Amino acid sequence: MEAQYPAHWEADVVLSDGGTAHVRPIRPADADRLRSFYSRLSEESIYFRFFGPRPRLSDREVTRFTNVDYVDRVALIATIGTEMVAVIRYDRIEDGEAEVAFLVEDAHQGRGVASVLLEHLAETARENGITRFVADVLPANQKMMAVLKQAGYTARSRFADGVVRMTLDLTPTETSQAVTASREHRAEARSIERLLTPGSVAVVGAGRDPGGVGQTVLRNLLAADFAGPVYPVHRQARAVAGVRAYPSVTAIDGEVDLAVLAVPADGVIEVVKECAEKGVRGLIVVSSGFGETGPQGRARQDELVRIARAYGLRVVGPNCLGIANTDPAVRLNATLAATIPGRGRVGFFSQSGALGTALLQRVAERGMGISSFVSAGNRADVSGNDLLQYWEEDPDTDVILLYLESLGNPRKFARLARRISRRKPVVAVKSGGTTQGVPIGHAASVLGLPDTALSALFEQAGVIRVDDLIQQFDVAQLLAHQPLPAGPRVGLVSNSDALALLAVDACARADLDPRPPVNLGPHAGAAEFGQALASLLPEVDAAVAIYMPPIPGRAGEVAAELLRVSREGGKPVLATFEGRLGMLPELRVGADVPGHGSIPSYAAPEEAVRALAHVVRYARWRERSAGAPVEFDGVDGTAAHALVERLLGTDTAVAAATGAPDAVVADAGAPGALVADAVADADADAEAEAEAPGAVGAVPQHAERVPSEAEVAELLACYGLTVWPAEVVSSPEQAVDAAERLGWPVVLKAAEPEAAQRAGTVRLGLSGPDGVRDAYADLHRQLGAEAVLAVQRMVPQPAVPTVVRVVEDPGFGAVVSFGLGEVTARLLRDEAYRLAPLTREDAAELVESPRAAPLLFGQYGYPPVAVEALEELLVRVGRLADDLPEVARLDLDPVLVGQSEVVVLGARAVLRHPAWPRPDGGPRRLR
Template sequence: MEPQYPAHWEADVVLADGGTAHLRPIRPEDADLLRAFYSRLSDQSIYFRFFGPRPRLSDREVAWFTTVDYVNRVALIATLGTEMVAVVRYDRVGEQEAEVAFLVEDAHQGRGVASVLMEHLRAAAREQGITTFVADVLPSNSRMTAFFRQAGYTAQSQFADGVVRMTLDLASTETSREVTLAREHRAEARSIERLLTPASVVVVGAGREAGGIGQTVLRNLLGADFNGPVYPVHRQARAVAGVRAYRSVSAIDGEVDLAVVAVPAEGVLDVVEECARKGVKGLVVVSSGFGESGPEGRERQDELVRIARAYGLRVVGPNCLGIANTDPAVRLNATLAARLPGRGRVGFFSQSGALGTALLQRVAQRGMGISTFVSAGNRADVSGNDLLQYWEEDPATDVILLYLESLGNPRKFARLARRTSRTKPIVVVKSGGMTQGVPVGHAAPALRLPDSALSALFEQAGVIRVDDLTQLFDVAQLLAYQPLPAGRRVGVVSNSDALALLAEDACLAAGLEPCPAANLGARAGAADYRRALDELGDRADAIVAIYMPPVPGNAAEVAAELVRTATETGKPLLATFEGRLGMPPELRVPHQPVPGGDPGKGSIPSYPAPEEAVRALAHVVRYACGRDRPPATTPEPADTVDTAGARALVAKAIESAGTGESAATRTIDAADLLARYGVDVWPAVPVRSAEEGVAAAGRLGWPVVVRSADPEVTHRAGAVRLGLSDADDVRRAYEDLTALLGPDVTLAVQRMAPQPAVTVVVRAVDDPDFGAVVSFGLGDVTARLLGDEAHRLAPLTGRDAADLVRSVRAAPLLFGGHGYPPVAVPALEDLLLRVGRLADELPGVTRLDLDPVLVAEDGAYVLGARAVVNAATAPRPDRGPRRLR
């Protein structure tokens, strides 16, 4: 039988230098491709691979290398355009062992091709049951021996018969994961750097008509005084906007780094191929007519990305506003916005092209600056995740702003944001909160989790989520120019009693701790503000200064005192200064060496109303408090967890489910599964008569509970009988419940849990976008109706488990509030950790419900559990080898 080609092994990848390549399994029809590849290899590369000279491959060898079974013999190739540039292969030499070999074209060595091929070959090998790679390497091939030692997997080597035999254990380790993520980070950051720091730009479609898209981009590039040549491309014109024009990209004399494409959608693919042949490194496609225009446009959009990546190019767009870099050494304005903000410390990503111009105007109106700006449009390739990788290392960016309309890989976003937010704040506006919809054309589906869950996951990652664009910039101007607060104490100094009271009320509503306000009176001047500010300095972690004189006063002198205080105390100070918005000139600290540009650190942001200032401060305080907490860890359970046994249970359940879509999902024994993770589920015995109930109670031990065997019915008021201590109690309970629920109901008898206790619900779902998500809430009807539920990504750290318990509004009931006795919260947190680990390690478990769970003074007791498995579950969206969407 002909081997089945594993199409799921194909992938687009980013290389170490920021370029891209396509990886796929080799096929017999690649014979000519292999011959051409081999002909370009140096004698040394051939010698290192075959341990001797081999000028050419025979037809028999070519057939052997290109014909594999994708099980015992596997080869993956990397292609760039129409050429093969690397190949890696394994040949099974034992039941779980295979011999591995690499060959990378000399011109592409050092680009990280071998490392990413190794990741994908390892994944393919593990899929086929291989756990160990062996490789024979010549001692003089220092690059290859170093590569194997740095792969991140457990490695051993020995010297014999003139070669070094390397042995690699393919099991994932913390080191191998860190190596993979570090390589991904460097590659994706470099790919964005190439886009934002081009040495030359071509505008394809730069027409002669004023107001046209291409000419607008061209004029904006010229107007920004881009530090490099700008080439217009026009089929007929000799010059556009006073600049010599070229008939095609290939006709340009010099090298071209970045191409801005502004031709009709039907002609974009031809332009991309021409740019690829020219050696262009990146594309910005401002043209519309792609995914947002319907199925035909979506096919065109997919083909655009396929062609670009195949030739090593990243794509911003299509249907985007463009990109900008205010670095004086670059001065790039490859956008449709004629006016850019000045140089600043804020990186700004916007998915919306239509909204991008307005957003940039808002930044400029506030007197803020930006470091770089990217409008991704339909986000077919370059996304916010790519920008996070870049901005994390960018020394010119201190604050990251994201306007998101969709999330392509939410789990990866959470991972990147959690890491980046430890050093640089990330502020997000996510549209579609109520509808969970995404704009037409975006290369991302709508999210399935409720918006409240998304907010919780942002919080877990250390992201500041705000409700609207006004708040986005309110928070950004505070983060960009003032230090982070050390605590929640807020001092208010004001020349208006009414405005001071509004500020104090806003502090209390936001969970801040207002110090007694300093009310200076309407005629307060600079000296009054100086005394009040000095007194607040020792008592407050942040200061809100309000200056709203009823008649014109000495605003400049008061402003100088505010700037002095902000500079000397090192504490954040924000103002409502004459009702102005942004960064008033009087409150700025001059910034060098760019006179007239972005305000310097210590400049004071102003807000039209004190409530808006406090609201921005509250976001920053929460972020600062979270960032100051030491990094959390995932604790190991006190007893042994049988992960292998649990996986075997899931595999057996899936295998026994049969075939077909309807058979893929089935319920399994949740008690047996949870027992592998040290969680005891109390048995509930179904009964069909009162006497069966009495017998069951005798076996379980008194007192008992009688309830419906269906957990959903149990939630109904009056559907449970508690504290039954003898046979007569059980008989009466059985008669009452059958009368209430109907004669056909199946009841269950269960041992009575300790009382008093609080009923809670713990769930885990395998979300297609986020992966494993753990949810927690109280089990009473009111909490369920109000949706009082908290969410976190699995696996959980100890802090995540604690935050889950404390995030629900009814949490005080667990800690002795409202007359309830305090319960065993540590036992509840331990249960959450175990469920989180199970959900993370067993992606085949698509849903796990622990309902109800009773938390008493001495422990947490799981009284009901249900688990669902699905054979069609996709791999975790942020696991496995590096690949682009």
């Protein structure tokens, strides 16, 4: 029987130099490709692989190497274009152990091909129950030993008989995961650097029409005085805009690093192949007619990306505005926008091509500068996550601005943003009104308040989320030019009482701490403003200077004095200066480009305060500890996995081979897993995921299992969590007997979740048989004769009811939510959200975030409760959620928090084999 080809192992990957390759399992049809690959190898590479000379492979060897069973014998190859450039394989030698070997074409050694292949092979091995790799390596083969040692797995080596035997434990470790993330970061950052710093640019489709898209890009490149050669490409024209034109990309007599494609959509694929043949390293596709037009356009878009990646190219677009880099050594304006802001310290990513021109115009009008700009359009390949990787290390970028219409891989975004925000602020505008122009993927998240959840998850990652573009630029000009505030104390210096009062009110609304304003009077000049600001700054964390003279005064002198005092004070200073907006020439440090220490100006003091409030919250987040994973006693993840597999059963399992890789999840998009309208239940969401474009297999409905309360309690026990037992009863006497077994006092309550949501369905403090019988009769009168009731021992009072939930979101992975169980809190959906796993800091923020949280801290007449025990419960639940993607839903309701303990009274779950790996899980791969 022929082995079934595991298509889900295929992946596009970014190599360490920024190029791309395709990783896939080997097939019998690869025989000639293997022979060609082998013929290009050096004698040294062959010797290191086979421990001796071997001029060619025999037909028998080729057959053996290309025919594998994908279980005990597995081989993965890396291809660029149509050629194989590397191969890695394992052969099982005993239970749980396999021998590994790899071979990389000499011309592609040093590009990180072997490292990424090893990551993918380790994942396939774990899927097939292999936990160790062994490799016999010649001592002189230092490259292979380095790849194995630097993978981050626990490694051992011993020397015998002239050979080094290396053993790798394939259990993922913090080190191996950190190595993978670090390599991903360097590779993706390098791929964007190649796009933004080309040595030469070709514009394909640059015609004679002055209003044409291609000629517009060409003229903008020339107007920006791009540092390298620019090549117009047109089939008939000999020259465009006074520059010699070429009939094709391949006809260009110099090297081409970047190609801008402005040809009709149905001609793009042919041009991409020409670019691949020429050796172009990156593409910008400004052409429309792709994913934004429907299924046919989406198929064309997928083909564009497939071919480009196969030949090592990254793609910006299609349907995009283009890219720009203001570095004086590059001077790149490969966009449709004639106006590009000057040099600055802000990196700007816009998913929308239509808005891009207006956004750049607004930035320029404010006098702000940018370091680089990317409009990703349909975001078929290059995304905001790629730009985050680049800007994290870019020495010319201090602030990152994102305009997002969807989140391609939300979990990866959160991981990257949480790391990057510790060093550089990320300011995001997240719209949710449309999916036009973005990849169409999964339907909505199952979370009930998606926008609230998204804001909470942004907050967890340290992202400054603002409501609109005006706010984004308001915040950016403060972050780019002034230091972070140390606290919320705000000083106000003004020559207008009315405007000062508006600023005080704005501070109060924004939870800032305004000090009494210093009112200087309408005729105050430079000396008065300087003295007032100098005396105020030592007592506050930030200051707002309001200068609105009734008649034109000596604005230049006042501005110079504000700048002097601000720089000496070392604290952030903002201004409302004559009602003007942006980085005013009078308030700049530096001549043409506003430098650090320049004072941003706002049209109104309320806008200045609003921007300051965002920055204060961000500074507070940066001061908090990032936290670390918490290890508790009583956690048995192995037992939990075994229990889940037993409950689901192999007959209902959806094998990983039947689902799309996380590349498909990364394309989730309507418009982002947590942003679209919430669906009613998990079944509807699963069905929508099954039908999502690009999914290899569907999620059968029978793959879901709702375990009993006893089974859920057993699962929770694997994580040190106890559910108080409850007994379902069908008569008053059974209720009395149950109470005797459980211990008095008891409660009698509705056992069905739907009935339990109704008010008055619980009878508390029943301390004797007569009380139980009366409560039983009372509840049956209220709920009906068919109502199912349960008896449970009563928790010592007073206690605050809370609700803890887990949702396995298709975009974010495991999300933990927390709220109070009071009726009003439930009705208002007063919940907080965090991504699993949780640190102690995450758990503390979860507890403090709901608006009703003061009830847990001894306010409004409630006694303080065991908050630390509640936080530990949340961390344990987060660990469970992170370990078990099969837990599609988990509801702990209610969780009573008393003065000394936390008690889980109800627990329900939904189990489901995931249709595809979690986003941002497994080895490196592109969306």
